[in-house]
Amino acid sequence: MLGxxxxxxxxxxxxxxxxxxxxxxYVGTAFTTTLVADSGILGGGGESSDAHKYMIALxxxxxxxxxxxxxxxxxxxxxxxxxxxxxxxxxxxPLSVTYLGGSSSGRISVHIYAVEIQASGGQYQFFPLAxxxxxxxxxxxx
Amino acid sequence: xxxxxFLGGLVSGVLIYAFTDKGADANPYASLPHAAEPAVxxxxxxxxxxxxxxxxxxxxxxTVLQQLxxxxxxxxxxxxxxxxxAVEKNGRVLAAYVAGGRTVDGTDVLVGFVLRVTGDQIVGxx
Numbered sequence: 380m381l382g383x384x385x386x387x388x389x390x391x392x393x394x395x396x397x398x399x400x401x402x403x404x405y406v407g408t409a410f411t412t413t414l415v416a417d418s419g420i421l422g423g424g425g426e427s428s429d430a431h432k433y434m435i436a437l438x439x440x441x442x443x444x445x446x447x448x449x450x451x452x453x454x455x456x457x458x459x460x461x462x463x464x465x466x467x468x469x470x471x472x473p474l475s476v477t478y479l480g481g482s483s484s485g486r487i488s489v490h491i492y493a494v495e496i497q498a499s500g501g502q503y504q505f506f507p508l509a510x511x512x513x514x515x516x517x518x519x520x521x
Numbered sequence: 522x523x524x525x526x527f528l529g530g531l532v533s534g535v536l537i538y539a540f541t542d543k544g545a546d547a548n549p550y551a552s553l554p555h556a557a558e559p560a561v562x563x564x565x566x567x568x569x570x571x572x573x574x575x576x577x578x579x580x581x582x583x584t585v586l587q588q589l590x591x592x593x594x595x596x597x598x599x600x601x602x603x604x605x606x607a608v609e610k611n612g613r614v615l616a617a618y619v620a621g622g623r624t625v626d627g628t629d630v631l632v633g634f635v636l637r638v639t640g641d642q643i644v645g646x647x
Contacts, residue, residue: 392523393522393523393526396523396526396527396530397526397527397529397530397533398530399527399530400526400527400528400529400530400531400532400533400534401530401531401533401534401537402530402534403530403531403534404530404531404532404533404534404535404537404538405534405535405537405538406534407534407535408534408535408538408539409538431548435548435549438550473550474550474551475550475551475552475553476548476550476551476552477552477553477555477608478548478552478606479555479605479606479607479608479615479617479635480605480606480617480619481605481619481633482603482605482619482621482631482633483631484621484629484631485629487629487630487631488631489619489631489632489633490633491605491606491617491619491633491635493553493608493615493617493635495553495610505610505611505613505615506615506647507615507617507635507637507647509617509633509634509635509647510633511631511632511633521592521633521634521647
């Protein structure tokens with residue numbers, strides 16, 4: 380604090396204003412861009428970044444990323460999930476992932492996707508996935 | 522001068538965020554173009570929103586009705602119904618809806634479900 384006293388009051392005030400303005404600008408922009416992106420006001424369709432990350436992690440079988448986006452679970456459930464992921468056929472090829480839309484109410488939001496995959500043996504599948512997110516965690520996948 | 526410094530800081534904050542924010546990862550997969558809401562699924566959505574059991578029974582067979590029942594669990598009292606989007610591929614349409622309402626114990630919930638349509642007929646519910 381002694382160092383601060385060496386700075387002239389006018390310079391101190393100027394630095395403080397610059398810092399406060401910078402902080403407000405940074406936090407305000409982060410808050411606004413997240414709000415706008417999730418609401419779809421600017422045509423982004425309202426896709427939640429958590430839902431987007433979950434879908435990509437699901438299709439790329441990134442179990443660690445999936446765990447981070449799900450509510451905390453016990454060690455056995457997580458071990459079973461790892462085992463499931465490693466046993467899944469590795470030649471499943473996602474062809475397309477389309478965000479259909481979503482809706483939110485309070486902390487709950489639902490986001491729906493259409494997925495096309497080429498399964499093992501060349502089998503084609505076209506199916507929907509609905510993600511329910513509560514407080515940033517994916518609590519239900521159908 | 523103080524106001525100018527504050528505004529300068531504000532602009533700097535916005536610029537720093539713009540340069541450091543990575544944003545959401547882009548979709549590495551292709552996306553299908555959105556389709557219009559099929560008339561048959563719009564009728565189902567209207568019947569659900571209007572609590573019209575008779576109308577619903579005329580629109581779907583028993584198997585699909587049972588799938589719909591499972592899909593909207595745990596919702597028992599539907600208050601809102603929103604069409605969120607549809608896609609079409611090889612004559613198969615997926616029409617997505619989000620229903621809002623209450624469970625048996627009065628908890629407010631949102632449930633997403635998708636009606637699968639082939640040739641103007643609902644063939645399944647997810």
